[in-house]
Each structure stands twice: as structure tokens, then as C-alpha cells.
Amino acid sequence: MNRLLQDLRIVEISAFVAAPLGGMTMAQMGADVIRIDPIGGGIDHFRWPVTRDGASLYWAGLNKAKRSLALALDKPEGRDIARAVITAPGAGGGIVLTNLAPARGLDFATLKAARNDLIMLRLTGNRDGSAAVDYTVNAASGFPLVTGHGGMPVNHVLPAWDIAAGLYLAAGLLAAERHRSRTGQGQEVVAALSDVMLATVGNLGYIADVQINGSARPAIGNDLYGSFGRDFATADGRRVMIIALTRRQWRAIGGATGLGERLAMIGPMMDVDLDTEAGRYEARDAIAALLARWCASHTFDEIRQAFAGTGVLWGHFQDFRQLVRDDPRCSTENPLFASIDQPGIGRYLMPGLPLDFSADPRQPPCPAPLLGEHTDIVLTEVLGLSSAELGRLHDERIVAGPDRR
Amino acid sequence: MNRLLQDLRIVEISAFVAAPLGGMTMAQMGADVIRIDPIGGGIDHFRWPVTRDGASLYWAGLNKAKRSLALALDKPEGRDIARAVITAPGAGGGIVLTNLAPARGLDFATLKAARNDLIMLRLTGNRDGSAAVDYTVNAASGFPLVTGHGGMPVNHVLPAWDIAAGLYLAAGLLAAERHRSRTGQGQEVVAALSDVMLATVGNLGYIADVQINGSARPAIGNDLYGSFGRDFATADGRRVMIIALTRRQWRAIGGATGLGERLAMIGPMMDVDLDTEAGRYEARDAIAALLARWCASHTFDEIRQAFAGTGVLWGHFQDFRQLVRDDPRCSTENPLFASIDQPGIGRYLMPGLPLDFSADPRQPPCPAPLLGEHTDIVLTEVLGLSSAELGRLHDERIVAGPDRR
Numbered sequence: 010m011n012r013l014l015q016d017l018r019i020v021e022i023s024a025f026v027a028a029p030l031g032g033m034t035m036a037q038m039g040a041d042v043i044r045i046d047p048i049g050g051g052i053d054h055f056r057w058p059v060t061r062d063g064a065s066l067y068w069a070g071l072n073k074a075k076r077s078l079a080l081a082l083d084k085p086e087g088r089d090i091a092r093a094v095i096t097a098p099g100a101g102g103g104i105v106l107t108n109l110a111p112a113r114g115l116d117f118a119t120l121k122a123a124r125n126d127l128i129m130l131r132l133t134g135n136r137d138g139s140a141a142v143d144y145t146v147n148a149a150s151g152f153p154l155v156t157g158h159g160g161m162p163v164n165h166v167l168p169a170w171d172i173a174a175g176l177y178l179a180a181g182l183l184a185a186e187r188h189r190s191r192t193g194q195g196q197e198v199v200a201a202l203s204d205v206m207l208a209t210v211g212n213l214g215y216i217a218d219v220q221i222n223g224s225a226r227p228a229i230g231n232d233l234y235g236s237f238g239r240d241f242a243t244a245d246g247r248r249v250m251i252i253a254l255t256r257r258q259w260r261a262i263g264g265a266t267g268l269g270e271r272l273a274m275i276g277p278m279m280d281v282d283l284d285t286e287a288g289r290y291e292a293r294d295a296i297a298a299l300l301a302r303w304c305a306s307h308t309f310d311e312i313r314q315a316f317a318g319t320g321v322l323w324g325h326f327q328d329f330r331q332l333v334r335d336d337p338r339c340s341t342e343n344p345l346f347a348s349i350d351q352p353g354i355g356r357y358l359m360p361g362l363p364l365d366f367s368a369d370p371r372q373p374p375c376p377a378p379l380l381g382e383h384t385d386i387v388l389t390e391v392l393g394l395s396s397a398e399l400g401r402l403h404d405e406r407i408v409a410g411p412d413r414r
Numbered sequence: 415m416n417r418l419l420q421d422l423r424i425v426e427i428s429a430f431v432a433a434p435l436g437g438m439t440m441a442q443m444g445a446d447v448i449r450i451d452p453i454g455g456g457i458d459h460f461r462w463p464v465t466r467d468g469a470s471l472y473w474a475g476l477n478k479a480k481r482s483l484a485l486a487l488d489k490p491e492g493r494d495i496a497r498a499v500i501t502a503p504g505a506g507g508g509i510v511l512t513n514l515a516p517a518r519g520l521d522f523a524t525l526k527a528a529r530n531d532l533i534m535l536r537l538t539g540n541r542d543g544s545a546a547v548d549y550t551v552n553a554a555s556g557f558p559l560v561t562g563h564g565g566m567p568v569n570h571v572l573p574a575w576d577i578a579a580g581l582y583l584a585a586g587l588l589a590a591e592r593h594r595s596r597t598g599q600g601q602e603v604v605a606a607l608s609d610v611m612l613a614t615v616g617n618l619g620y621i622a623d624v625q626i627n628g629s630a631r632p633a634i635g636n637d638l639y640g641s642f643g644r645d646f647a648t649a650d651g652r653r654v655m656i657i658a659l660t661r662r663q664w665r666a667i668g669g670a671t672g673l674g675e676r677l678a679m680i681g682p683m684m685d686v687d688l689d690t691e692a693g694r695y696e697a698r699d700a701i702a703a704l705l706a707r708w709c710a711s712h713t714f715d716e717i718r719q720a721f722a723g724t725g726v727l728w729g730h731f732q733d734f735r736q737l738v739r740d741d742p743r744c745s746t747e748n749p750l751f752a753s754i755d756q757p758g759i760g761r762y763l764m765p766g767l768p769l770d771f772s773a774d775p776r777q778p779p780c781p782a783p784l785l786g787e788h789t790d791i792v793l794t795e796v797l798g799l800s801s802a803e804l805g806r807l808h809d810e811r812i813v814a815g816p817d818r819r
Contacts, residue, residue, distance in 0.1 A: 013589050025659075030617065034582075038589050052660050055691065057640025058623040058631060063692075066619030066626065073617075136748060144643055145729025148655045149741060150572075153636075154733045156561070157568050162645060162653055162731045164636040167557050169574035172614065174768075176581030177439075181769040183588035184418050184443050188773060196773035203743055204750045204768035209577065211751075211765035212435065212478075214471030215734045216744065218463040220762040221471065225734040226463060231558075231569040235462025238549055240567060248567055250553045255457050286460060287468075324550025326567045328559045329620045329630040336554060338608055339621065343541060345609045346616075357625040360616035363579075363609035364586040368593060368601035 010074060010361050010372035012039035016101040017186065018391075020045060020094055021075065022115070024053040026143070026168050027132050027202065028108035029071040030175030035106075035182065036074035036375075037362035043387055044075045045091050047082045048409040050380050060354055069351050072377040073359065078388075079381030079409040086407050088114045090388070096124035097391045103195065104186065106178060108132035117197045126195035128185045130178050136201040143168040146206045151215065151225070159228030174205045237289035239297050240326065241304035243312055248326040251300060256284050261320035266303050272296065333358070344371060351376040379411035415479060415766050415777035417444035421506040422591065423796075425450060425499055426480065427520070429458040431548070431573050432537050432607065433513035434476040435580030440511075440587065441479035441780075442767035448792055449480045450496050452487045453814040455785050465759055474756050477782040478764065483793075484786030484814040491812050493519045495793070501529035502796045508600065509591065511583060513537035522602045531600035533590045535583050541606040548573040551611045556620065556630070564633030579610045642694035644702050645731065646709035648717055653731040656705060661689050666725035671708050677701065738763070749776060756781045784816035 017040040021032035029044075036042035046054070056067040078094065081087035092114055095105045103124045108131070111117075121127045134141030147153060147170060153162035181198045189195055210216055219225055231240045231250070237259065238252035253259035263269030272283070275295045281288035289296065304312065309325065316323055332339050339358065341348060349359040361374040388394045388408065402408040422445040426437035434449075441447035451459070461472040483499065486492035497519055500510045508529045513536070516522075526532045539546030552558060552575060558567035586603045594600055615621055624630055636645045636655070642664065643657035658664035668674030677688070680700045686693035694701065709717065714730065721728055737744050744763065746753060754764040766779040793799045793813065807813040 013593050026618075033617070034585055038585075057691070057695070058619045058627070059640075059692075060626055066622040070617040070619045070622065135743065136750075140725075140727055141729070142657065142659070142727065144638060144655055144657050145727065148645070148653075148729040148731045149737060149743075151732060151734035151737045152570075152572050153731055156571050162636065163562050163568060164645075164655075165557075165570050165572065165574070166561050166639075167555075167570065167574055167614070168618075169570070169572055169577070172574070172578050173581060176578060176585060177769055180439055180443075180581060180584040180588060181771070183585060183592065185771065185773070187588065187592060188418050188771075192773075194773050196771055198772070199770045200768050204748070204765075207744055207748070207750060208765040208768040209572070210734070210737065210744075211763065212438070212475040213431075213573075214463045214475045216738050216765075217471040217475065217756070217759065217762045219735050219738040221465055221760055222463070231567065233549060234571075235464075240553070240569075248553075250549055250569075252547065252549050254547070286462070287464075290462070320545075322545055322547065322550065324546070324553040326553045326558055327556060329556035329615070330624050332554060332556045332615065333621055333624040338540065338554075339612055339615075343609070343612070345541075345612060351622070354622065355626055357622045358616065360609075360613040360621075363605050363613040364582055365604045366586070366590065366593075366601055367603070368590070368597075368599050 010037050010039070010375055011366050011369040012372070013366060013369050014038045014040040017041065017104065018043065018099060018102040019104045019106055019182070022091070022105065022107040022109055024051045024109060025056070026071060026171035027174040028106055028178060030172060031130070031178035031182065032075060032106050033071060033073055034176065034179040034362065042075040043078050043094065043383070044072060045078045045080055045082070045094070046380060048079045048381070048406065054380065064354050066354065069354055069377040074375035075378060076383035076387055077378035077380055078384050081407050082112050084407060088112055090392070090408065091115055092120060092123060094387065094391050095120055096127065104128045104182065106130045106182065121195065126189055126193055128182070128189060128195045129197045130182050130185070131197065131199045132174055132178060133199065133201045135203045141201075141203050143171045143202070146170050146203050149203070150206045150210055155226055155228045157228060158230050170202055170206050173209065174200060174202050177205060232293060235290050236286035237293055237296055239293065239300070241301050243304050243309045244306055245308040247309040249304060249309070249312060250324045250326065252322045253289060254286070254322065257320060258322045259283065259289060262300070265315050265319040265321045266300070268299050268303060271299055347373045349374055349376050352379050381409045382411045384408050384410050415442050415444070415780055416771050416774040417777070418771060418774050419443045419445040422446065422509065423448065423504060423507040424509045424511055424587070427496070427510065427512040427514055429456045429514060430461070431476060431576035432579040433511055433583060435577060436535070436583035436587065437480060437511050438476060438478055439581065439584040439767065447480040448483050448499065448788070449477060450483045450485055450487070450499070451785060453484045453786070453811065459785065469759050471759065474759055474782040479780035480783060481788035481792055482783035482785050483789050486812050487517050489812060493517055495797070495813065496520055497525060497528060499792065499796050501525055501532065509533045509587065511535045511587060526600065531594055531598055533587070533594060533600045534602045535587050535590070536602065536604045537579055537583060538604065538606045540608045546606070546608050548576045548607070551575050551608050554608070555611045555615055560631055560633045562633060563635050575607055575611050578614065579605060579607050582610060637698060640695050641691035642698055642701055644698065644705070646706050648709050648714045649711055650713040652714040654709060654714070654717060655729045655731065657727045658694060659691070659727065662725060663727045664688065664694060667705070670720050670724040670726045671705070673704050673708060676704055752778045754779055754781050757784050786814045787816045789813050789815050
């Protein structure tokens with residue numbers, strides 16, 4: 010959290026990962042991000058992981074630092090309120106971020122009619138508007154068939170396309186707002202999740218590989234493509250990843266393990282130059298044969314000591330429990346984190362934004378709102394509704410406040 | 415490509431994926447992004463995939479639309495030129511983006527002494543400055559141990575942490591520049607790749623899952639966690655992913671396959687409510703038993719026809735070759751792409767930015783520069799060097815132009 014964007018008001022109508030992450034990134038830089046949900050919660054309100062009571066840890070994680078407005082979006086008056094909040098005056102307002110099909114009256118043209126400098130950021134599945142989600146886009150990307158050892162596709166678990174899309178939306182929002190602040194002109198900015206995938210496959214060279222080389226990279230397990238990197242078992246049953254992207258990292262492995270002379274024998278043996286990435290990749294099985302034996306005869310602690318301060322690029326595999334319980338980076342020793350009470354769930358280690366701005370020092374992370382927690386205050390502040398008007402809207406179930414269990 | 419940010423000049427001193435992607439995202443929105451590399455190329459200049467001639471398709475993919483300046487960064491005069499370019503006057507200048515350890519005289523304090531409103535975006539490995547790359551950060555994240563069927567870690571192939579970090583840098587750059595345009599104040603913005611991972615693990619609820627529930631999600635192959643989704647083989651040996659996140663998607667599967675009545679029997683049989691995500695997850699093996707038999711008795715084309723227009727959320731697995739050759743989204747039918755000649759490599763399908771800005775329509779993608787292609791023009795434009803001065807710098811190998819083979 011910081012306050013860099015504190016003059017911006019962004020309305021988010023969203024679900025799942027991408028748009029919520031984009032909005033949260035803005036909120037974590039200080040923008041007033043108002044997430045509008047249907048009364049009772051959107052389609053992501055109970056997404057796993059959940060607590061034993063069914064409260065979504067996922068929803069809480071992706072909606073931190075926002076305000077929540079619960080409206081009957083299935084009723085005209087609910088949508089009128091949403092439109093009024095989105096298009097309310099103010100230099101930093103008039104910005105909406107969505108990855109849902111627009112409800113009637115909340116499309117770009119109607120919103121722009123109400124506020125001419127409107128900025129709408131809209132994520133679709135495919136460019137033609139057809140549905141696509143991280144799981145379907147990933148299947149089409151080519152990556153599952155080169156993950157693991159090949160043959161059968163292996164899906165990623167990290168929703169990487171959604172995450173990239175959400176962060177593209179954040180950058181696009183700031184670029185569009187910059188343009189508006191200079192020209193007065195709003196606009197619609199549209200991204201398709203499948204285009205995020207396609208652009209990325211191209212950016213990494215895999216489209217050109219097919220078209221220029223007529224080839225495609227193979228599935229090579231946990232090996233690093235085009236240089237040396239592989240995972241190894243330690244004497245005590247842990248696994249480590251050892252990598253040499255640069256010549257210095259390669260030399261460091263020989264020094265730290267004492268295998269320098271033996272590793273050097275691989276060059277003439279395989280007829281490759283091990284000081285090049287291509288040479289190390291070509292000789293990876295021979296390199297791994299030596300390193301596997303060395304790792305298998307050393308415990309994890311011995312390996313850690315052997316590599317400390319040597320310039321070897323390495324890491325160890327850990328599961329979520331080990332990450333949370335054993336890794337000092339995942340603790341309040343790291344200023345990224347604070348132990349925060351999430352209403353409705355409890356106290357846990359909450360990350361802030363992974364950017365440190367020297368001009369606006371880090372504030373503690375803010376928890377996610379309860380659904381509808383800010384309904385009354387937002388409608389009062391932004392629309393100037395009276396308490397009598399709010400009372401009627403609650404009575405008629407056009408709006409809802411938090412359902413505190 | 416568009417011209418939204420055409421008044422910005424950003425100097426990038428980078429390698430690999432993260433900072434290059436951040437800079438390219440700015441360049442694709444019109445900023446003048448000048449990548450400075452050592453003469454002969456940086457440590458990523460030959461990263462795979464490469465052509466048969468050894469030209470990097472990866473480098474070309476991640477440095478599109480930038481200008482290239484090749485300098486002897488190992489010599490004081492080369493670093494002096496880099497500092498002069500970074501800190502040259504102009505309202506949109508004075509911005510540097512890096513993921514490398516700063517060379518002497520190119521650290522934030524020295525640069526700020528030369529231009530007081532300097533903005534530096536800096537990506538480190540770990541927060542303490544120690545080395546970490548996508549491969550080591552991923553190993554620590556917990557994700558490899560829940561990818562695939564468990565037991566052994568499975569690394570992702572998409573460098574997802576680098577991609578997220580690069581896009582965070584792009585958003586952070588725009589936020590910092592917005593702040594400077596309002597206050598005159600520059601700043602250093604620092605992100606650690608490991609913090610990008612840690613924040614994401616937290617954002618998705620996996621830290622809270624350990625701390626609140628004392629549990630962690632298991633490895634479940636290609637199944638979707640917390641609802642229904644799985645991959646199935648078709649009669650003709652393809653694989654499809656079928657998903658039901660929402661009730662509507664769930665009902666659509668029954669309708670499109672004709673299995674509605676049989677699927678409905680699973681609710682009482684398993685004692686779950688299949689209209690809930692948790693119910694479908696609990697009953698996923700029973701659901702999959704019916705769908706597997708159905709898919710195995712239908713060809714891919716039959717399945718495509720059966721699902722068309724029904725609201726079933728599905729996709730098919732394809733490899734990089736199939737993506738490039740068969741998927742109409744990966745063609746010039748999609749305005750994301752154009753067929754562009756990449757100097758030194760050839761013509762292929764090049765993606766632009768996956769954001770469509772209505773206020774500044776899409777221009778064709780720009781290829782990556784040749785290394786040093788813009789050395790002379792940048793030093794003339796930005797520093798006002800004469801041709802005599804340029805001649806001396808070339809003669810003394812302080813700067814280099816493109817090495818056209």
C-alpha cells in the first residue's frame with residue numbers, strides 16, 4: 010500500500026483473478042477502487058481455497074484494499090446506481106475496469122453518454138467475445154505439452170495468463186488515464202485473454218521458432234532450455250534446482266562442489282564448449298550425472314553451506330506449508346508482509362504490493378472488504394444520498410450492506 | 415503499437431525476460447525505449463530459441479519496438495555516455511529501467527546527482543540483493559509440487575514470475591511518472607522477483623490456507639481445484655479440457671452431451687449439490703467417468719460441433735506447431751498480429767501489445783533492433799554529438815553500431 014494514486018477513483022465490476030488483480034494493484038498504489046458486486050456476491054465469491062466456514066481466501070486475497078458496494082444489478086435501479094457511481098464527477102473518477110459481460114446500461118457507449126471522458130478497461134475471453142478462461146487459453150498455448158516429460162499435457166496451477174492479463178490492464182489503465190489527463194479524452198481499452206497468451210508465446214520466440222526453424226522446443230522435464238539447469242535429490246530427500254545461465258555461474262558450480270576438473274572433462278568428451286549456453290545444454294546429461302552423484306551424497310544443509318557465497322545460482326523446492334513455515338522471506342521479517350486481521354476470516358500473513366516506491370513509503374497491507382461493507386459510505390460520498398434514501402434502497406433490496414455473521 | 419506514451423524516453427539496462435518485457439510494454443505504447451547493451455550483446459543476446467545461425471528469437475521477441483545503443487560499459491567513457499543518455503534533459507526523460515546490478519556510476523544516487531527528478535525502476539532477485547531467477551523463485555513457490563500428479567516437482571515452462579515482474583515494473587513506472595508529472599519528484603522503485611512470487615502466492619489464498627486452515631491444496635493433475643474441470647481424450651486421439659465454473663456452464667455440459675439425466679444421478683449418489691462448485695469438486699471423479707466415456711466415443715470435430723453455441727466452457731490442447739499452423743487466433747486474421755521482417759532473422763508472425771486503445775488505434779508491430787542499430791542516431795539526438803565525436807568513439811570501441819552479417 011502507498012498513496013501514489015490517491016486521487017483516482019476506479020470502479021471494478023469483475024470476478025476471478027485478472028480484473029480483480031488489476032484493480033487491486035491500483036488500490037495498493039492508493040487508488041480508491043470500488044468493487045461492485047451483486048447482493049450475495051459475484052460468481053467468484055466462494056472460490057477455493059476457502060475456510061472451514063466457506064469464506065473464500067482467494068476472494069479475500071484478490072480484493073485487498075478495495076471498497077465493496079453490493080447492488081441488485083438484476084434490477085434497473087441497481088444498474089442506475091452503478092452507472093451513477095462510475096460516471097460521477099471528479100477529475101480522478103470516470104474509470105471502470107471489468108472482465109464481465111456488461112449489464113444493460115453499463116456498456117461503454119451508455120457510460121460515455123453519461124460522462125464523456127469515461128475510461129473503460131475491459132477484458133474479454135477471446136477477441137470475438139466468446140468465452141475463454143485461463144484453463145482453456147492455457148490448453149491452446151502449447152505450454153502444457155512441453156511441461157513435464159511430454160506425451161500428456163500438464164496444466165500449470167498458477168493462473169499465469171490471468172495474472173499477466175490483470176497486470177496488463179493495470180498498465181493500460183495508467184496509460185489511458187495519462188492520456189486523459191493531457192487531452193481530456195477518455196477511451197475504451199480492450200484486451201482478450203487469448204491475445205495475452207498469444208502475444209506472450211510470440212514474445213518468447215515460440216511462434217518464430219515454428220515459422221523460421223520449422224521446429225518447436227521439446228518437453229524436457231525440469232531442465233532449463235538452452236543452457237544448464239536441473240533438479241537434483243539430496244542425501245536427505247530434499248530437491249534442489251541448480252542453474253548456470255552465465256559463465257560465472259557455471260564456473261561457480263565447479264568451484265563450490267569440487268567437481269571443477271571432472272566437469273571440465275565433459276567439454277572434450279562431448280566435443281562442446283562448456284563456457285557457452287548451447288554447449289552446456291548439449292552436455293546437460295553428462296553434467297547432471299556428476300552433479301546428481303554429488304547432491305545424493307550431501308545433505309541439504311551441506312549443500313547450502315557449500316554454495317553459500319560462491320555465486321552458484323540455486324534454489325530448493327518447498328511446498329506451500331514449508332514456504333509459509335520455514336522461508337524467512339515469507340514472514341514479517343520481509344516488509345512485504347504484515348500480520349493483518351481479515352474480517353470474517355482471521356489474522357494471517359498478508360502481502361502488500363511487490364513494489365517499493367521511495368517517494369511514498371510502504372503502508373501496511375489493507376484487508377479485503379466484507380461484501381457490501383462500503384455500500385452506505387460510497388453512496389453517501391460519491392452520490393450524496395441521504396440516510397432516508399439509503400434506508401429505502403436497503404428496504405427494497407436495491408442495495409445491501411455487509412452480512413456480518 | 416500505439417503512440418500514447420510518445421513523449422516518454424526510457425533507458426533500459428536489462429537482460430532476459432522481466433525488465434525487457436516491462437520496457438517493451440512501454441515501447442509498444444509509443445515510448446522511446448533505448449536499450450543499452452555492452453558491445454557484442456548482453457548475457458541474454460543468444461538465449462534460446464535461436465535460429466540455425468544462432469540469432470536469438472527470444473531476444474528479438476522481447477525487445478521489439480525499442481532502439482538499441484551498444485556501449486563499452488566496461489570502460490569509464492562508455493558508462494559516462496550511458497549516464498548522459500539516462501539523465502539528458504526533457505520532461506519525458508530521466509527514466510531508467512533495469513534488472514542488472516548497476517555498473518559503477520549508474521546507481522541511483524549518482525544518476526540522481528546528475529538529474530534530480532530521476533526515476534529508476536529496479537528489479538532484484540531477492541530483496542536482500544542476492545540472486546534469484548524465475549527457476550529458483552518458482553522452486554520456492556510451492557507450485558511445482560502441486561503441478562501434475564505430485565510427488566516430484568514439475569517446473570512451469572512459461573517464465574510466469576518474470577512476466578508478472580515485468581508487467582508490475584511497467585505499472586510501477588507509469589505510477590512513478592504520474593507522480594513526477596504532478597510533483598516534480600523522481601524516485602527509485604524497487605521490486606524483488608521473490609516478492610512478486612510471495613505476493614502472488616498470498617493473493618491467491620495459499621498462505622492463508624496454511625495459516626488459517628492448516629492445510630494446503632493437493633496435486634490433482636489437470637483437475638480444476640474447487641469446481642469441475644478436467645482433460646479428456648477424444649476418439650481420434652486429441653485432448654480437450656472441459657470446465658464448469660458456473661451453474662450455467664455446468665448445465666450446458668449436460669445439455670450438449672445428452673448426459674444431463676445421468677449427470678444428475680451423481681448428486682444423490684454422491685450426496686452433493688452439483689449446482690455448487692464444492693459439490694462438483696467433491697464428485698469430480700464420478701462426473702469425469704461419464705464425460706470420459708462420452709469424449710472417447712466422439713471425435714474432436716464431433717465434440718466441437720456438439721459444444722458449439724451451447725455455453726459449454728471448453729478448449730483443446732495443441733502444441734506450438736498446431737497453435738501456429740491451425741489456430742485462426744494465431745494468424746493475421748487477428749489484428750494482434752502482422753507478418754513482419756525481423757532484421758537478421760526473417761519474416762514471421764509478430765504480435766503487438768495485447769491491449770486495444772480506442773483513442774489511439776493499433777499500429778503494426780515494430781521489430782526488435784539490431785544490436786547497436788541506433789547508436790549513432792541516439793547519441794546525435796539525445797546528446798548532440800557530432801559526427802567527428804561519433805567517429806572517435808567508434809574508433810576507440812567506446813560505442814558500436816550494428817554488426818550486419
